[in-house]
Amino acid sequence: MDNVNLNDEIPIKAKEELKKLLNGNRNFVIGKPTAKNMCLDTLKKYAFHQEPFAIVLSCSDSRVVPEIIFDCGIGELFVIRVAGITAGPNVIESIEYAVKKLKLPLLILLGHDDCGVMKYAKEHYPEETEDFKSIISCVYPVLDKNEDINCHNYFAKQHTIWVEEVLLQKSKIIRCAVDKGELYIAKCHFDHSTGIVSLI
Numbered sequence: 041m042d043n044v045n046l047n048d049e050i051p052i053k054a055k056e057e058l059k060k061l062l063n064g065n066r067n068f069v070i071g072k073p074t075a076k077n078m079c080l081d082t083l084k085k086y087a088f089h090q091e092p093f094a095i096v097l098s099c100s101d102s103r104v105v106p107e108i109i110f111d112c113g114i115g116e117l118f119v120i121r122v123a124g125i126t127a128g129p130n131v132i133e134s135i136e137y138a139v140k141k142l143k144l145p146l147l148i149l150l151g152h153d154d155c156g157v158m159k160y161a162k163e164h165y166p167e168e169t170e171d172f173k174s175i176i177s178c179v180y181p182v183l184d185k186n187e188d189i190n191c192h193n194y195f196a197k198q199h200t201i202w203v204e205e206v207l208l209q210k211s212k213i214i215r216c217a218v219d220k221g222e223l224y225i226a227k228c229h230f231d232h233s234t235g236i237v238s239l240i
């Protein structure tokens with residue numbers, strides 16, 4: 041199971057893990073998941089420590105479930121889920137924890153189709169909304185740069201690219217790990233109609 045072609049510039053460890061996840065996504069897409077670590081025995085094995093192999097920043101959307109779409113089990117992914125993969129302070133620090141303490145080599149930024157946050161932001165831009173202020177403030181900068189975005193899915197992809205920029209700007213831990221080749225950030229998009237996760 042090794043037919044995913046990835047850029048040679050990706051550090052070796054991150055590349056291995058990314059291949060594993062993309063192959064897992066292929067298993068999901070063809071309807072043949074293989075994940076085994078889904079039982080109480082696995083949980084007992086990891087009762088006092090964890091050894092995930094990648095970080096996934098995913099939307100809270102009920103249709104985007106990282107362990108299922110990447111065909112993974114308990115203890116394999118360090119997942120942060122937040123509406124619109126918006127990178128506020130707690131989200132950034134959660135990623136920093138996984139980078140600094142768990143030494144994970146790969147961060148997947150997983151945007152997706154039909155994202156409610158993108159729709160809401162597009163409907164209200166550039167109003168200062170009463171609700172969802174901190175979420176919206178993470179997304180509006182993408183529209184500040186390109187107000188004419190009409191397709192929500194294109195908007196989500198542009199936002200995912202923006203999230204990487206934000207993380208590199210705001211987090212010294214993430215920036216240093218990327219600079220040293222200890223962390224690779226893979227910007228991805230989940231297509232609801234096919235189930236496929238693709239690299240942006």
Ligand SMILES: [Zn+2]
Binds near residue numbers: 099124154
């Ligand atoms: Zn979403």
